[in-house]
Amino acid sequence: MRSLINAIDNLPLIVKLILCIPAVAIVWMIYRLCRSLEKSNMVGVVLAVVLVFVGIPFMWLVDLICILLSGKVWWID
DSSP states (O other): HHHHHHHHHTTTTHHHHHHTTTTTTTHHHHHHHHHHHHHTTTHHHHHHHHHHHHHHHHHHHHHHHHHHHHOOOOOOO
């Protein structure tokens, strides 16, 4: 799982922005779930699973803004 997290963290900015498109934003949801599982953060795991089903309509916009401002997605870790 660590290799997946590192691979996504090391992507170029333009690829990260492309992954914010609503149709493929599920990549960031899976990324959040993997980060929380790696750190054994059960609150993060539950929140990530809920966001997979509920957060898709608006989380792509949050991801887009966070990537533009800081270069990475926001998460509770």
